[in-house]
Amino acid sequence: MPVTNDPVDVLIIGAGASGAAVAWSLAETRMRIVCLEQGDWQQSSRYPSTGRDWEARQAEDYAIHPNRRAMPADYPVNDDDSPIKIANFNGVGGGTILYAGHFPRMHPSDFRVRSLDGVADDWPIDYATLEPYYALNDRMMGIAALEGDPAYPPKEAVMPPMPLGSTGEMLGRAMNELGWHWWPSDSAITSRDYEGRAACINLGHCGHGCAQGAKASTDVTYWQEAMRARVEVRTKCRVSRIETNDDGMATGAWYFDGDGREVFQPAEIVIMACNGIGTPRILLNSASERFPNGLGNSSGQVGRNLMFHPYALVRGRFDRPLDGYRGSRVFMWSMEFYETDPARDFLRGYCYQFTRGNAPATTALNGLGDGLLPWGEGHHAAFRRLFDHQAGMIAICEDLPEEINRVTLDPSLKDANGIPAPKITYRLSENSQKMLDHSVARGVDILTRAGAKDIITRSPLPYAGWHLMGTARMGNDPRTSVVNAWGRSHDVKNLFIVDGSVFVTSGGVNPTSTIQAIALHVADQIKTRIHDLFD
Amino acid sequence: MTSSTETINDGWGPALSDGERLCLRCVAGAMIPASAVLGMPGADDPAIMADMASSVKRDRPALARLLRGIDEAAGGRLADLDAVAASALLDRLRAADPAGFAVAEAVIARAYYRDDRVLMAIGMEPRPPFPKGFRVDEGDWSLLDPVRDRGPIWRASE
Numbered sequence: 001m002p003v004t005n006d007p008v009d010v011l012i013i014g015a016g017a018s019g020a021a022v023a024w025s026l027a028e029t030r031m032r033i034v035c036l037e038q039g040d041w042q043q044s045s046r047y048p049s050t051g052r053d054w055e056a057r058q059a060e061d062y063a064i065h066p067n068r069r070a071m072p073a074d075y076p077v078n079d080d081d082s083p084i085k086i087a088n089f090n091g092v093g094g095g096t097i098l099y100a101g102h103f104p105r106m107h108p109s110d111f112r113v114r115s116l117d118g119v120a121d122d123w124p125i126d127y128a129t130l131e132p133y134y135a136l137n138d139r140m141m142g143i144a145a146l147e148g149d150p151a152y153p154p155k156e157a158v159m160p161p162m163p164l165g166s167t168g169e170m171l172g173r174a175m176n177e178l179g180w181h182w183w184p185s186d187s188a189i190t191s192r193d194y195e196g197r198a199a200c201i202n203l204g205h206c207g208h209g210c211a212q213g214a215k216a217s218t219d220v221t222y223w224q225e226a227m228r229a230r231v232e233v234r235t236k237c238r239v240s241r242i243e244t245n246d247d248g249m250a251t252g253a254w255y256f257d258g259d260g261r262e263v264f265q266p267a268e269i270v271i272m273a274c275n276g277i278g279t280p281r282i283l284l285n286s287a288s289e290r291f292p293n294g295l296g297n298s299s300g301q302v303g304r305n306l307m308f309h310p311y312a313l314v315r316g317r318f319d320r321p322l323d324g325y326r327g328s329r330v331f332m333w334s335m336e337f338y339e340t341d342p343a344r345d346f347l348r349g350y351c352y353q354f355t356r357g358n359a360p361a362t363t364a365l366n367g368l369g370d371g372l373l374p375w376g377e378g379h380h381a382a383f384r385r386l387f388d389h390q391a392g393m394i395a396i397c398e399d400l401p402e403e404i405n406r407v408t409l410d411p412s413l414k415d416a417n418g419i420p421a422p423k424i425t426y427r428l429s430e431n432s433q434k435m436l437d438h439s440v441a442r443g444v445d446i447l448t449r450a451g452a453k454d455i456i457t458r459s460p461l462p463y464a465g466w467h468l469m470g471t472a473r474m475g476n477d478p479r480t481s482v483v484n485a486w487g488r489s490h491d492v493k494n495l496f497i498v499d500g501s502v503f504v505t506s507g508g509v510n511p512t513s514t515i516q517a518i519a520l521h522v523a524d525q526i527k528t529r530i531h532d533l534f535d
Numbered sequence: 536m537t538s539s540t541e542t543i544n545d546g547w548g549p550a551l552s553d554g555e556r557l558c559l560r561c562v563a564g565a566m567i568p569a570s571a572v573l574g575m576p577g578a579d580d581p582a583i584m585a586d587m588a589s590s591v592k593r594d595r596p597a598l599a600r601l602l603r604g605i606d607e608a609a610g611g612r613l614a615d616l617d618a619v620a621a622s623a624l625l626d627r628l629r630a631a632d633p634a635g636f637a638v639a640e641a642v643i644a645r646a647y648y649r650d651d652r653v654l655m656a657i658g659m660e661p662r663p664p665f666p667k668g669f670r671v672d673e674g675d676w677s678l679l680d681p682v683r684d685r686g687p688i689w690r691a692s693e
Contacts, residue, residue: 047665049663049664049665050663050665050666051663052649052661052662052663053590053645053649054649054663054664055645055648055649056590056645056646056649059593059641059645060592060593063593068593070593107689107690108689108690108691108692109689109690109691109692111692112692115692116690116692126692127692146676146679148683150682150683150685150686150687150688150689151687151688151689152689153689163671163672163673163674164672164673164674164675164676164678165671165672165674166672166674168674169674169675169678172674172678172679173678175682176678176681176682179681179685181682181685181688182679182682183679183682184679201665201666201667201668201669202668202669202670202671203664203665203668203669204664204669205664211664211665211666212665212666212668323671325669326669326670326671327669327671335688335689336688339688339689339690340690359648360648360653360654360657360659361644361645361647361648361649364644364647364648365640365641365644368637368640368644369637375565375566375567375625375629376565376566376568376622377568379566379567379568380567380570380573380575383657384657387657388658
């Protein structure tokens with residue numbers, strides 16, 4: 001028999017980057033707020049960098065691909081029909097458990113791509129709307145940065161940037177010789193002790209959980225504050241669908257608890273924070289007689305316009321020893337090729353995220369894959385040429401929205417609770433491919449100028465589908481968008497979406513900063529409009 | 536040694552059989568041989584092999600399939616071929632199935648490059664990164680002066 005819980009005022013689905021931010025912001029209202037999270041709390045003592053087998057464990061329980069991980073918290077994803085595979089993490093903190101902490105804001109031009117470049121659509125909000133939320137989010141997450149970046153309007157730094165190290169110095173000199181922009185990255189990593197979090201000690205394993213707690217995953221930032229303000233996080237609870245009433249309002253969500261029992265959680269307000277795959281999955285699975293095409297989908301846009309950021313990688317070998325595996329994975333970016341340049345054969349642009357070297361097993365595996373490390377007698381000498389002697393960059397390319405790139409429900413693949421798995425259909429656009437090619441060519445220029453040998457390129461990176469955007473887009477027109485300018489569903493007036501699904505365009509930077517700024521913006525709108533929220 | 540019917544209760548299928556372990560040892564030795572000059576063990580070192588066989592999880596089914604295929608291609612057991620023939624066979628099989636061999640390479644490299652002797656030989660302390668961490672130099676921030684001097688590059692949206 002299904003169980004029905006006591007009603008709550010606000011039900012948040014998903015405890016990742018956006019769910020945490022919106023929960024914290026709404027907590028001051030004293031409403032009863034519950035967050036349902038399909039995963040669990042992480043224990044920093046179990047993160048790979050605490051053990052001698054750290055590199056192996058990065059490919060096991062903390063692997064980035066959900067189908068590889070296949071933990072009880074994970075749902076399968078059919079991404080066979082996509083050259084870019086999904087990367088995520090399911091648990092309190094969500095993707096911030098495994099992200100590297102690269103934390104750029106979107107640029108002012110990103111919100112006006114139709115007006116400026118004649119492609120895609122403008123956002124119904126702009127940089128100025130989000131600017132105070134970017135700043136608030138930087139303080140809540142504890143962002144290390146250096147003020148004065150010429151690639152952005154002025155913004156305050158919360159603490160000093162992460163160290164450049166020998167890698168940053170070398171690459172910075174090369175960029176200066178080329179006359180190209182570079183700057184220390186805004187990093188979601190504490191360079192100093194901050195709000196109870198210890199400073200980074202350069203473990204070099206940001207991408208698989210930070211044992212030091214220096215990386216700003218939301219389990220150690222927003223959630224600690226939100227729970228102190230009496231928000232309840234209910235873990236191991238996987239939501240299957242949103243229920244509605246005859247008035248077309250959401251009444252709550254059905255979920256499976258950790259014992260597999262089906263439970264109904266009534267709520268006055270439902271907020272989706274499940275990322276660009278999980279949110280359309282639940283909305284599409286909430287189809288009913290009232291909403292036959294899925295909840296909030298009168299526009300037909302739920303699940304469509306899926307955007308990743310196609311990644312290219314450029315890596316080189318240097319004669320001098322560098323930082324290698326030591327230090328944060330993010331430390332320096334370039335926005336030289338970010339804005340549209342009519343002289344190029346593509347619109348919009350990309351940023352570079354520069355990278356240090358890798359730990360020994362990863363160095364070896366990259367070397368084997370790159371053809372730089374042989375089997376047999378020559379292995380050891382070749383390894384010593386590579387280890388601690390590599391550096392490079394990845395390019396994060398803007399992906400323009402296309403309706404054919406989408407999330408649907410797989411007709412046969414299901415998760416452990418019998419909920420249909422998401423099916424990804426995605427192809428690289430010609431514009432994205434040209435941008436990738438450009439980023440590879442310029443990346444080779446940079447490494448060549450820095451003195452690199454044995455330069456390797458990869459484009460697109462297949463296992464890099466981190467950034468999941470666009471599948472419930474924001475807009476003023478209910479015929480072409482899913483939510484309005486403050487995240488409320490056009491169709492269901494007590495249903496909100498705060499994750500990357502609402503992105504109109506992707507920009508060419510990592511999205512977490514913008515996702516959280518939007519979540520704080522939506523939360524403020526809910527608070528401001530509370531007396532006529534459903535009008 | 537475990538038998539082919541033994542199951543490790545980690546959810547990733549049966550343990551490697553004796554035959555699969557023997558084949559894996561030959562593959563590991565061919566991939567990373569010992570170096571007396573550098574004072575490094577081979578990946579077929581007994582301690583490394585024991586660690587490798589006991590720690591492989593998600594890759595175990597794919598690894599076992601690969602190893603059985605190698606033995607089959609060797610006409611019985613890879614271990615029964617002489618070194619030249621085994622190396623030639625592995626070269627041919629790797630060229631035909633790079634994805635399959637990538638699994639073996641991952642398993643072998645991850646076990647090899649955490650052995651104390653190996654880590655010390657390549658200049659690392661044999662310890663996990665946490666809690667001691669590592670030192671990274673701050674760097675020369677004056678390198679940013681030319682970037683500042685060029686002025687703003689962001690594009691106004693209005």
